[in-house]
Amino acid sequence: MLCKWCLQSGKSNTFTSGCYYITKDNCRKHTKIKDHLASCESMVYKPMFTQAVTATYKKEENCICAAMKNVYYMAKKDHPNAELSDLNFLCLSQGCDVLKGLRVDRHTNYEHSDSVQAFQQAMKVVVDEQIVNEVNDSCCFAVLIDEMSDVGMDKTLIIYLRYLVNAKVVVRYFEVVGLEGCTSDDIFNSLINVLQSKGVDIKNMYSAGTDGASVMTGKHKGVATRLQKEVNPFLIAIHCCAHRLALASAQAAHSVKLIDKFEQHLVQIFNYFHYSTKHKARLRNIFGILGQQARLFVRPCDTRWLSVTGSVEAVIANLRAMMICLASDADSGESAAIGLLKIVSTYEFMGTLHLMGDVLSHIAKLSLQFQRSTTDFSLVCGSVNAVCRVLTDMKENPGVRLKTFIDSIPYKEGQSKFYIKTIGNNISDNLQNEFVVELPEGEDGIIIFDSQEKRKIFESSRRKFIDNLVANLESRFEQVDLIKAFGILFLAKCHQPLPLYSKNMVKRKSPFCVISMERIKV
Structure with a gap:
């Protein structure tokens, strides 16, 4: 005879090895020994214990999941890790009691930055595995890479992957890799190492998108060239269309002295109002008097030339209030206002401002089109051709803004007018061999410094800028039928x-x- 409960509990006694004398006395004695009593207790309490442990694990799992959801939300919104405790407290105050289990005692609450980083690292591993599986399941993929510097000025390589999921194109952030140098060898080796270390099949890499720098697209040792030679001979190297457009525009602007100086003047206007509380407050008061809504001035970015678009639009929107403010400050004897008013109250600046407003509106729309996920190669050449035709037409027929400006100040010997009224003018004595346009009594406008020579300089610069811009666009976007x-x-x-x-x-x-x-x- 055998005792089932003693066997399941792993005990060693007569009834686990086998009792050959089956009597009531032997059975009664066995029920009173410690081994059997312990076995009985374990069999009775084991289901209850298992149930309690399962419930505890489930409660802790729900607690950890809730905390990780908060961590994920903070990461998506780019919030600092230190805000986790405040976010958890907000959730608890809203009745999310599941987070109570996160606080073990007053010293252990899993809200420290180390705990947050551990949560983030765990999520990163899962996301990386998902991306790698999707990439390997796809028939091909492309890499989008760019070299950049972090806040500590350390060089890094940012990597995005573009591939197919259920016949749909998706773009996923993949990794940021530290670089020891900025040579093509450093970038190539870092790219290949991170892809292979994560299990990506690099033989399925059929395209590489870059910013077009020589280290990326060099004919002999560029990263794209090495990828074609060492990874996949059919790989297609793509120079970002939006980046090409920005380069074409910037080179055209820097090739014309008047346009190049215009960007510097935009920076001066931004600095004058942005870094002075007094100037900013005065401009705001003028907008209140005029009953208009102020628009923030935008600083042109050196590395992203198309940011000039936002700066030009802001100056045009604020032009009336800006001129009134500068003239008022100049009357008060502020040297910075006198110098800046001398610059902006000229035919060249006003003409260039309206010219750039017309030209950059088309270039900015083209850039946004290139950045859409639905844009394909067949649309690039046609869109560029359309913009080139519009720009070429602007040589003989100025755009809406420039035409309005020119029509508002027809050249007359000794007299012209503009459409904004300023307060005062005390800098005419500083100019020689030019005449100051004076407004007839009752006219509404601003006083600008004009001359036939200024108009000739502007007209020559305008035509040269448009010619150079069209030539740059045509050279950087070659009409290749294969692309279509x-x-x-x-x-x-x-x-x-x-x-x-x-x-x-x-x-x-x-x-x-x-x-x-x-x-x-x-």
Whole structure:
């Protein structure tokens, strides 16, 4: 005879090895020994203990999940880790009692920055695994890389991956890698090492997007060139279209002296109002008197030239109040206001301001189009051509803003007018060989410094800038039919059954297609 409970509890006695004398006395004695009593207790309390442990684990799991959701929210919103305790307290005050288990005692609450970093690292591992699995399941992927400096001025390489998930293109942030140097070897080795260390099959890399720097796209030792030689000979190197557009615009502006100085003047205007509480308050009061809404001045960024668009729009929107404020400050004897008013109260500055307002409005729209996720290669050349035609037409027919400005001040010997009224003018004595435009009594406008020579300089600079801008755009966006042919791969345009669409598009682009009609399958 055997005792089932003693066997399950791992005891060693007569009834676990086998009792050959089956009597009531032996059974009664066995029920009173310590081993059997302990076995009975374990069999009775084991389910209760298991249930209690499971409930505890579930409670702790829910608590940790709630805390990690808060950590994830903070990371997405770029909030500092120190705010976790405040966020948890807010949740508790709103009735989220599940977070009570996070505080073990007054010293242990899992809200320290080390705990937050541990949560973030755990989430990063899971996200990385998901991305790597998606990339390897995709038939191909592209890398988007750029070298940058962090707040400590340490060089880093930021990596994004672009691939297919369920026939949809997705872009995922992948990693930031520290660089020992900024050579092509350093960037190439760091890129390959991080991809391979995370388990990404680099043979499926078919494209690399960069900012077009020589270290990235160099003909002999550039990163893209090495990827083509050592990873995939069919890899396509892409120079970011939005970056090309910014470079073309910046080079055209820097090639014309008047336009190049104009950017410096925008910086002076920004500094005058942004770094002076008195000037800012006076400008705000003037806007209140005029019954208008003030617009913040924007500083042009050296590395992102198209930020000049926002700066120009702000100056145009604030022009009336700005001129009144500068004239008032100049009357008070402020040297900075006198110098700045001397600059902005000229035909060249006003003309350039309105010219840039017309030109940059088209360039900015083109840049935004290039940054849309729905844009494909087949749209690039057509969009650039359209903008080039508009800019070329501006040589003979100025844009709306510039035309309005020119029409408002027809040149007359000794007299012109503009459409904004200023307070005072005490700097005419500082100018020689020029005449000051004086407004007839009752006219509304500002006093600007004008001359036939100034108009000639502006007109020459305007034409040169437009010519250089169009030439730069055409040279950086070559009209290659092969690029347009890539449009057949953008299935968002497919409005017919896929087999029929594929055959029709392949026939249309047949000079560039090497796929036989019989091999087109769905």
